[in-house]
Amino acid sequence: MADPVYRRVIVKLSGEALTGEQGFGIDQKTVERLAADLVAAASLGVELGVVVGGGNIFRGVEVSNRGVPRPVGDTMGMLATVMNCLVLEAAIERAGREARTLSALAMTAVCETYNRKRAMKNLAKGRVVLLAAGTGNPFFTTDTTAVLRAAELDAKAVLKATNVDGVYSADPKKDPKAQRYDRLSHQEALEKDLRVMDGAAFALARENRMPIIVFSIADKGAIEAVLRGKGRATVIG
Numbered sequence: 047m048a049d050p051v052y053r054r055v056i057v058k059l060s061g062e063a064l065t066g067e068q069g070f071g072i073d074q075k076t077v078e079r080l081a082a083d084l085v086a087a088a089s090l091g092v093e094l095g096v097v098v099g100g101g102n103i104f105r106g107v108e109v110s111n112r113g114v115p116r117p118v119g120d121t122m123g124m125l126a127t128v129m130n131c132l133v134l135e136a137a138i139e140r141a142g143r144e145a146r147t148l149s150a151l152a153m154t155a156v157c158e159t160y161n162r163k164r165a166m167k168n169l170a171k172g173r174v175v176l177l178a179a180g181t182g183n184p185f186f187t188t189d190t191t192a193v194l195r196a197a198e199l200d201a202k203a204v205l206k207a208t209n210v211d212g213v214y215s216a217d218p219k220k221d222p223k224a225q226r227y228d229r230l231s232h233q234e235a236l237e238k239d240l241r242v243m244d245g246a247a248f249a250l251a252r253e254n255r256m257p258i259i260v261f262s263i264a265d266k267g268a269i270e271a272v273l274r275g276k277g278r279a280t281v282i283g
Contacts, residue, residue, distance in 0.1 A: 049090075049274075050090045050091065050092050050273045050274060051203075051273060051274065051275045052092065052201075052202040052203045052273060053091070053092055053093065053202065054092065054093040054094075054095075054169065054199070054200065054201045054202055055092060055093075055094060055095070055196075055201050055202060055203050055204070055205050055273070056094075056095045056096070056097060056177075056192050056193075056195055056196040056199070056201045056203075056204050056205070057084070057087075057094060057095070057096045057097070057204075057205045057207065057269060058096075058097050058188065058189065058192035058204055058205065058206045058207060059080065059096060059097070059098045059099065059207050059263065060098075060099045060101060060102075060188075060207070060208075061098060061099035061100045061101040061102035061103060061126065061127070061130055062099070062101055062102050063076070063080065063102075063207060063209075063263055064076055064077055064080070064098075064102050064130055064133070064134075065102045070102060071102060071103065072102065072103075072129075072130070072133055077133055077134060077137045078137050078140075078141070079266060080134065080137075080263070081134060081137035081138045081140070081141045082141050082266075083263075083266065083267060083268065083269045083270065084096065084134075084138055084143075084174055084269065085138060085141040085142060085143040085174070086267060086269070086270045087269040087270045087273055088143055088172065088174055089143075090270065090273060090274075092273055093169040093170070093172070093201075094169075094174045094175070095165065095169065095174075095175045095176075095177055095195055095196075095199060095201065096131075096134065096174060096175070096176050096177065097177045097188050097191050097192040097195060098127055098130040098131055098134065098176065098178070098188070099127060099130070099188040100123045100124070100125075100126025100127040100129070100130060100188070101123075101126075102126075102130070103126035103129060103130070104122055104123050104125070104126040105123060109122065116184060116185065117184040117185075119184075120180075120183075120184035120185065121151075121184065123180075124150070124151055124178075124179040124180050124182070125151075125179070127178050127179055127180060127188065128147070128149055128151070128153065128156065128157065128178040128179055130178075131147040131149075131157075131176035131177070131178040132147055132156070132157065132176075132178075134176055135147045135174075135176050138174050143172075143173070143174055144171070144172065144173040144174070145173055145174040145175070145176060146158060146168045146173050146174075146175055146176065147176040147178050148160035148161075148164060148165055148168070148175060148176070148177055148178065149178040149179040150177075150178065150179040150180060150181055150182030150191075151178075151179040151182050157178065160177060160178075160179075160182075162198050162199065165177070165195075165198075165199055166199060169199065177191065177195050181194060186246070187244050187246070187247065189206075189243040189244050189246075189247040190244060190246045190247045190250060192204050192206070192247070193243075193247045193250045193251045193254070193256055193258070194250060196254075196256055197250070197254040197256060201256075202257075203256065203257045203258070203259055203283075204251065204256060204257070204258045204259070205259050205261065205269065205272055205273075206242065206243060206258055206259065206260045206261070207261060207262070207263035207268070207269075208242065208260055208261070208262060208263065209262060209263070209264060210262055211226075211261060211262040211278045211279070212226055212227065212228070212260055212261065212262075212278065212279055212280035213226070213227045213230065213235070213240055213242050213260050213280040213282070214226050214227070215227075215238070215240075226280070227280050228280060228281070229280065229281045229282075230280065230281075230282045231252075231282070231283070232248050232249075232251055232252035232258075232282060232283060233252065235248050235282050236248050236249065236252075242260055242282075243258065248282075251282070251283070255283070256283065257281060257282065257283030258281075258282040258283060259272055259279050259280070259281055259282075260279055260280045260282065261277050261278065261279035261280075262278070
């Protein structure tokens with residue numbers, strides 16, 4: 047079997063990836079499947095950091111539109127990501143791999159606080175590192191967090207998990223004529239306004255020459271397949 051293309055990566059999961067078919071909250075069967083995929087990927091000898099969104103539980107932007115100050119709403123969203131990371135951590139450990147949640151917001155009664163040195167030590171020990179609470183600052187998405195942490199931790203790529211098998215010119219579920227891209231530059235992704243990640247994430251990735259690999263998380267073993275260079279995906283970089 048092919049060796050992994052990358053030896054250290056950041057996997058970006060949306061909060062919605064944890065909902066399964068229920069559309070909200072956390073579906074335990076889906077969490078167990080994602081945990082098994084992460085463990086299989088780590089078993090290749092790949093060092094894995096994971097950034098998880100919180101939209102399955104709470105969206106700070108939505109409450110901000112109803113009058114809550116944006117920094118407060120964003121902080122509430124960060125707390126949702128911590129909950130998602132904790133449930134994934136438990137599932138990964140049940141699947142037989144050590145995992146650690148590191149939060150950008152200090153909450154020592156719940157999990158360890160993120161710093162680069164601590165994250166690097168955990169990665170070197172083969173633990174799956176779950177990077178919670180975004181950047182710890184409002185106005186930054188978890189997409190930007192994934193690229194930032196990848197740059198900080200000397201990861202070789204960001205694996206962006208979505209519900210489709212790559213990047214399209216439009217939503218392929220709504221537009222049958224949508225064009226699928228096998229490869230794009232960061233600049234092309236920005237100019238085409240493809241919105242698979244926000245502009246700040248693309249700009250940061252471009253500055254750090256960080257490839258972003260967009261793939262579907264729907265199929266079992268999708269992360270491992272991408273790491274082996276076998277999965278169907280779009281490479282941005």
